[in-house]
Amino acid sequence: MITSERQKPVFRFAPSPNGQLHLGHALSALLNRDMAEAWHGRLLLRIEDIDQARCTPDFEAGILRDLDWLGIGWESPVRRQSExxxxxxxxxxxxxxxxxxxxxxxxxxxxxxxxxxxxxxxxxxxxxxxxxxxxxxxxxxxxxxxxxxxxxxxxxxxxxxxxxxxxxxxxxxxxxxxxxxxxxxxxxxxxxxxxxxxxxxxxxxxxxxxxxxxxxxxxxxxxxxxxxxxxxxxxxxxxxxxxxxxxQPLYHHHRLVLDAQGRKLSKSEGDSGLAELRARGLSGADIRRLVGL
The missing domain is CATH 3.40.50.620 (HUPs)
Structure with missing residues (x-):
């Protein structure tokens, strides 16, 4: 049986461009991609940029670079909430x-x-x-x-x-x-x-x-x-x-990536930022291992 595009499961990764992506975002993005592939579904990218005082085009461009580096693709067009x-x-x-x-x-x-x-x-x-x-x-x-x-x-x-x-x-x-x-x-x-x-x-x-x-x-x-x-x-x-x-969609809330003190990662934590890790020479495969996948 051929499954139409409309019938396929639809997943989405929806970051806010108010800072750099970190390992916690990588886990979420990778899980969405992996589950979409396992379910023969679709993966969408949504930019949640309602807070226009903090969200910037530069941060959005950084998100796209990070996802591309992780090997994550998505359907076009990208949905931007500000539109x-x-x-x-x-x-x-x-x-x-x-x-x-x-x-x-x-x-x-x-x-x-x-x-x-x-x-x-x-x-x-x-x-x-x-x-x-x-x-x-x-x-x-x-x-x-x-x-x-x-x-x-x-x-x-x-x-x-x-x-x-x-x-x-x-x-x-x-x-x-x-x-x-x-x-x-x-x-x-x-x-x-x-x-x-x-x-x-x-x-x-x-x-x-x-x-x-x-x-x-x-x-x-x-x-x-x-x-x-x-x-x-x-x-x-x-x-x-x-x-x-x-x-009503189905919900899957996944574990968090925590810092050395057991706290949830923040965009202000540069050491866990994907751009910083990429600059150190890490690969997308290294990131999968770091987040336990």
């Missing part, structure tokens, strides 16, 4: 029209002050899996006439998902299918752990959460292979997929 803001805004407006998001006007400093005052009184403020305090819930209770006036005045704001309304609307437990390292099977999603997540800001037309689920759907991604540090965010992605009536 698709209209699609993310369309998804956001669909949620706005259903009353599932609200404009949040508190600055980071104001939120920090509220949390500090609350905790100084001996109370515990909820925090997300990354340790960031939840946005104050009472801000979403502003009368509509008030926040519309604030929007009309040009007040800076973010659009946040009303987690309470979103969970009430789904009306059922959310799950995703996981095949990754350590945990597999049907995983219960817990999006409430993240509070009212940001979907858009005045200085960024879309958030990571919103753009990634829209991209995966539009690109027909069937298998999401990424680091275990993103395992908790899948709860938010599953919720958004349900709210936007988007297909």
């Amino acid at each position: 698709h803001f209209a699609e993310y805004q369309a998804a956001l407006h669909a949620l706005i029209e259903r009353g599932l998001v609200y404009p949040a006007f508190l600055t980071r400093g104001e939120v920090k002050a509220r949390v500090a005052a609350y905790e100084a009184a001996g109370e515990s403020w909820p925090r997300d899996p990354d340790g960031t305090p939840h946005y104050p819930a009472n801000d979403r209770e502003r009368p509509e006439v008030e926040w519309r006036d604030m929007l009309a005045s040009g007040r800076k704001h973010a659009w946040r998902l009303d987690m309470r309304k979103a969970l009430a609307l789904t009306g059922e437990l959310l799950f995703w299918t996981e095949t990754g390292d350590g945990r597999s099977g049907e995983i219960a999603a817990e999006p409430e752990a993240w509070g009212d997540v940001i979907l858009s800001r005045s200085d960024a037309p879309s958030s990571y959460h919103l753009s990634v689920v829209v991209d995966d759907a539009l690109q027909g991604v069937s298998h999401v292979v990424r680091g275990f540090d993103l395992f908790p965010t899948t709860s938010v992605h599953r919720l958004l997929q349900v709210l936007l009536d988007l297909p």
Whole structure:
């Protein structure tokens, strides 16, 4: 039986060009390539460059050089998120029209002050899996006439998902299918752990959460292979997929490459940068061995 291009499994490697790729990125890229080949599937490259203040063409060019050096090919064209803001805004407006998001006007400093005052009184403020305090819930209770006036005045704001309304609307437990390292099977999603997540800001037309689920759907991604540090965010992605009536991919969260102190690698760690390792004379085969493949 001949499998059409549309029926083939679709994988994607989706780096952000805000620094150099390191060994952790190499593991993810190689796993995506290896799994795509094993499944006779397709491999896409997506450049997640929404943060235009930090993402640069030079870093993107470095990503392409590193992937070519690793022997990883991908289908053309490359999808750049900065070229698709209209699609993310369309998804956001669909949620706005259903009353599932609200404009949040508190600055980071104001939120920090509220949390500090609350905790100084001996109370515990909820925090997300990354340790960031939840946005104050009472801000979403502003009368509509008030926040519309604030929007009309040009007040800076973010659009946040009303987690309470979103969970009430789904009306059922959310799950995703996981095949990754350590945990597999049907995983219960817990999006409430993240509070009212940001979907858009005045200085960024879309958030990571919103753009990634829209991209995966539009690109027909069937298998999401990424680091275990993103395992908790899948709860938010599953919720958004349900709210936007988007297909659910399979997820595979792989082990992380850690430094000598047991910490996740960072783009600021030059010693693990692929460009630096290439300059030392290492080969793509050496990188496979270094990441345990």
